[in-house]
Amino acid sequence: MNQANINQVLIVGGGTAGWLTAAKLAKQLNSQDPTAVQVTLIESPDIPTVGVGEGTWPTMRKTLAELGISESEFVRHCNASFKQGTQFVNWKQAPENGKDNDYLHLFSSVVEASDFNLSPYWSLSEQQKNFADSISAQGALCRDKLAPKDLTLAEYQGAQNYAYHLDAAKFAELLKSHACNQLGVKHLSANITAVKQDQSGDIASVETDSAGELFADFFVDCTGFKCLLLGETLGIGFNNIQDKLLTDHAVTIQVPYQDENEPIASCTISTAHQAGWTWDIGLQNRRGTGYVYSSAHQSHDEAEATLRRYLGANTDHLSSRLIKMNCGYREKFWHKNCVAIGLSAGFIEPLEASAIFLIEASGNMLAELFPRQKSAMAHVADKFNRSFLFRWQKSIDFIKLHYYLSKRQEAFWLDNKKPETVPETLLNAIAHWQHHPISQYDFDNVYEPFPLDSYQYVLHGMEFSQALDHNRARYNKTMQAQYYFQRAAKLTEQLQKQLPSNRDLLNKLKQYSFQKI
Amino acid sequence: MAKVSPINAQAHANTKIKQDPGFAHSQGQHLIPIVVHEFAPASQDTPIVFIKDSETGRFMAMSLVGLKPGENVLVGEQWKGTYIPQVLRNYPLVVAKGKEEGQAILCLHQDSPLISETEGEALFDENGEQTQWCKKMAEQVISSVEQNQITQGYVQYLAEKQLIAPQTLNMNISGEQYSLNGLYVINEQALNDLADETLLEMKKLGYLMPTYAALLSQQRVHNLARIKTA
Ligand SMILES: Cc1cc2nc3c(=O)[nH]c(=O)nc-3n(C[C@H](O)[C@H](O)[C@H](O)COP(=O)(O)OP(=O)(O)OC[C@H]3O[C@@H](n4cnc5c(N)ncnc54)[C@H](O)[C@@H]3O)c2cc1C
Numbered sequence: 001m002n003q004a005n006i007n008q009v010l011i012v013g014g015g016t017a018g019w020l021t022a023a024k025l026a027k028q029l030n031s032q033d034p035t036a037v038q039v040t041l042i043e044s045p046d047i048p049t050v051g052v053g054e055g056t057w058p059t060m061r062k063t064l065a066e067l068g069i070s071e072s073e074f075v076r077h078c079n080a081s082f083k084q085g086t087q088f089v090n091w092k093q094a095p096e097n098g099k100d101n102d103y104l105h106l107f108s109s110v111v112e113a114s115d116f117n118l119s120p121y122w123s124l125s126e127q128q129k130n131f132a133d134s135i136s137a138q139g140a141l142c143r144d145k146l147a148p149k150d151l152t153l154a155e156y157q158g159a160q161n162y163a164y165h166l167d168a169a170k171f172a173e174l175l176k177s178h179a180c181n182q183l184g185v186k187h188l189s190a191n192i193t194a195v196k197q198d199q200s201g202d203i204a205s206v207e208t209d210s211a212g213e214l215f216a217d218f219f220v221d222c223t224g225f226k227c228l229l230l231g232e233t234l235g236i237g238f239n240n241i242q243d244k245l246l247t248d249h250a251v252t253i254q255v256p257y258q259d260e261n262e263p264i265a266s267c268t269i270s271t272a273h274q275a276g277w278t279w280d281i282g283l284q285n286r287r288g289t290g291y292v293y294s295s296a297h298q299s300h301d302e303a304e305a306t307l308r309r310y311l312g313a314n315t316d317h318l319s320s321r322l323i324k325m326n327c328g329y330r331e332k333f334w335h336k337n338c339v340a341i342g343l344s345a346g347f348i349e350p351l352e353a354s355a356i357f358l359i360e361a362s363g364n365m366l367a368e369l370f371p372r373q374k375s376a377m378a379h380v381a382d383k384f385n386r387s388f389l390f391r392w393q394k395s396i397d398f399i400k401l402h403y404y405l406s407k408r409q410e411a412f413w414l415d416n417k418k419p420e421t422v423p424e425t426l427l428n429a430i431a432h433w434q435h436h437p438i439s440q441y442d443f444d445n446v447y448e449p450f451p452l453d454s455y456q457y458v459l460h461g462m463e464f465s466q467a468l469d470h471n472r473a474r475y476n477k478t479m480q481a482q483y484y485f486q487r488a489a490k491l492t493e494q495l496q497k498q499l500p501s502n503r504d505l506l507n508k509l510k511q512y513s514f515q516k517i
Numbered sequence: 518m519a520k521v522s523p524i525n526a527q528a529h530a531n532t533k534i535k536q537d538p539g540f541a542h543s544q545g546q547h548l549i550p551i552v553v554h555e556f557a558p559a560s561q562d563t564p565i566v567f568i569k570d571s572e573t574g575r576f577m578a579m580s581l582v583g584l585k586p587g588e589n590v591l592v593g594e595q596w597k598g599t600y601i602p603q604v605l606r607n608y609p610l611v612v613a614k615g616k617e618e619g620q621a622i623l624c625l626h627q628d629s630p631l632i633s634e635t636e637g638e639a640l641f642d643e644n645g646e647q648t649q650w651c652k653k654m655a656e657q658v659i660s661s662v663e664q665n666q667i668t669q670g671y672v673q674y675l676a677e678k679q680l681i682a683p684q685t686l687n688m689n690i691s692g693e694q695y696s697l698n699g700l701y702v703i704n705e706q707a708l709n710d711l712a713d714e715t716l717l718e719m720k721k722l723g724y725l726m727p728t729y730a731a732l733l734s735q736q737r738v739h740n741l742a743r744i745k746t747a
Contacts, residue, residue, distance in 0.1 A: 151574030512573045
């Protein structure tokens with residue numbers, strides 16, 4: 001039995017996780033060849049997908065390009081728009097005298113921090129401009145609601161690094177059609193009524209209400225929060241992180257544009273409120289908005305009122321949806337012949353859009369290391385589990401950093417800063433960073449989900465006080481630093497002139513397409 | 518923005534079009550649009566390159582006539598090339614699309630210095646009929662429009678097959694450094710690596726000759742440098 005080959009993969013669940021994983025596996029394992037691993041996806045016709053998840057990371061460009069999807073078609077089909085980072089409004093502190101405060105976490109810097117770290121030079125030289133604007137052109141582009149590219153750049157290439165905002169349902173639909181028509185994925189629609197295990201405890205088959213009993217050698221659990229295979233069947237426990245990150249619900253509202261030429265933001269706007277924060281994501285045809293909050297600190301009714309207040313007038317007629325968030329991650333992601341990807345593996349409040357990129361990373365690693373023999377499974381499972389345990393924990397650290405540095409005084413915010421809620425790894429790092437710039441050696445694990453640059457945008461954006469004066473002598477490459485600061489300023493000016501608005505470029509893409517070259 | 522207006526017998530009863538053998542109106546343009554039918558003769562003088570239209574992202578075929586933006590080394594008292602691109606010869610006449618599908622209207626660049634009341638070829642005769650010259654020009658301009666469409670198809674084909682690749686043109690002429698960005702040229706390697714079926718398809722479509730002409734024309738930068746320094 002142990003020498004048995006793994007030929008058939010059954011993916012259970014047809015949300016973003018299921019379809020991304022199916023497409024990646026089929027593409028990288030070449031499932032169109034009948035002697036290669038065969039991929040089947042089953043989804044329930046009755047259980048809806050979670051229906052949110054509209055912010056992505058720049059990794060999505062590589063994912064789409066590798067799958068052979070045209071960027072222009074993707075943008076058209078998914079009502080997608082270009083995202084260049086996240087603007088954090090009122091995270092530093094509550095608005096004072098009605099005046100908001102904000103900072104940006106951007107995708108591009110003039111020089112990568114691992115090549116030349118501008119952070120200490122910025123801290124020591126008392127620049128006129130904030131950190132983000134000193135080292136990147138992208139903040140200005142976000143404020144002006146400009147696109148990161150124009151039609152003369154080839155598909156997936158940008159004048160600045162970028163990701164997308166997308167309609168989750170449309171995205172799953174596009175992936176489905178591409179996976180089934182181009183990549184050789186088979187698709188079934190039925191409800192799973194029972195999961196059967198063999199004597200070794202492996203999953204042997206799933207029974208369905210309308211597609212019979214389905215056997216496979218390997219199962220991917222993409223059943224969302226339910227975690228039908230890995231959790232309910234195989235009994236893998238769940239590490240709840242409610243004691244670290246306090247939000248547990250989201251209320252969402254989709255907001256149509258007032259008129260068809262209303263500008264489209266080219267970054268996600270995340271605004272802090274009394275007991276949580278709102279996301280505001282501009283697609284082509286509507287905004288997707290939601291309020292992520294702690295029900296221990298605010299009632300559902302007050303939460304919905306908070307979101308509606310944020311949205312302003314003219315939204316009373318728009319319906320809202322309440323989502324209960326199960327925040328945490330599985331004790332293991334891969335057990336026996338089953339791996340969980342997506343919400344079934346875990347979920348952290350969606351502040352930095354980390355969910356979809358962890359799905360991409362899971363799909364990549366699974367495809368790359370895919371065991372063709374059962375005997376190879378344990379080894380790969382172990383690698384996978386260690387890698388993703390690390391990634392989830394570091395993602396929690398990074399999200400927590402946003403809260404830990406806040407000076408807001410409401411109960412939710414103060415509770416979020418209590419030392420017992422903060423992972424020790426983060427406390428240690430922050431203590432170190434008070435007197436040292438962040439170093440690439442703080443991020444020497446290849447599985448690090450968020451890069452050094454991301455931490456710096458947040459630290460300096462939140463006005464973290466970093467005292468480097470005692471070590472000034474060490475940072476003596478001031479000429480070079482000055483050169484980069486000037487380059488950022490020049491690039492800002494140049495790109496502001498050159499780039500079209502997000503809306504204009506998206507309108508043009510309805511008619512024209514990016515070239516492949 | 519250049520103003521164009523339809524020609525008509527009343528407004529242009531006395532309008533004449535002068536000839537300018539130096540094509541001075543193209544001064545300041547380092548790229549002149551050409552159609553695929555012109556690749557063979559144009560490739561004798563200048564590099565044939567491709568650029569993207571920033572409004573549409575589409576590739577366009579161009580004759581490169583200068584070594585830096587805004588420079589045209591071929592204008593002068595006489596055009597300094599052996600071949601004069603059609604778009605220059607058509608000027609100041611152009612065709613605009615009419616309201617109905619397929620309708621073409623002959624128009625005039627209003628601000629052209631070639632327009633005169635006294636000198637040159639008349640557009641209309643004393644009976645208000647188009648002159649022979651005008652009819653001939655109209656035919657030529659309309660046929661350019663068709664050739665443009667054919668060129669669009671051809672260039673898009675090159676792009677899809679990735680037979681063109683971005684190329685920065687760097688030159689050092691008499692100690693001065695020149696650099697031109699945003700240009701694409703035929704990629705010799707990609708052309709050599711073409712699958713047999715594609716090669717056959719290109720042959721049938723008549724795409725091989727212009728493609729090789731464009732490839733060879735890359736050498737003509739030296740021609741531009743020579744004219745420039747002459
Ligand atoms: C409020 C909120 C905001 C978010 N924002 C972001 C964001 O900005 N960026 C980001 O990256 N991520 C975000 N996420 C996360 C993101 O939405 C998910 O990671 C992503 O949608 C993947 O979901 P999924 O495919 O795992 O699960 P789901 O979409 O829930 O899909 C589950 C699938 O399993 C199927 N299924 C379940 N049970 C059965 C059964 N018995 N038989 C057959 N089929 C079954 C269902 O039919 C469905 O197809 C957000 C999540 C929430 C809750």
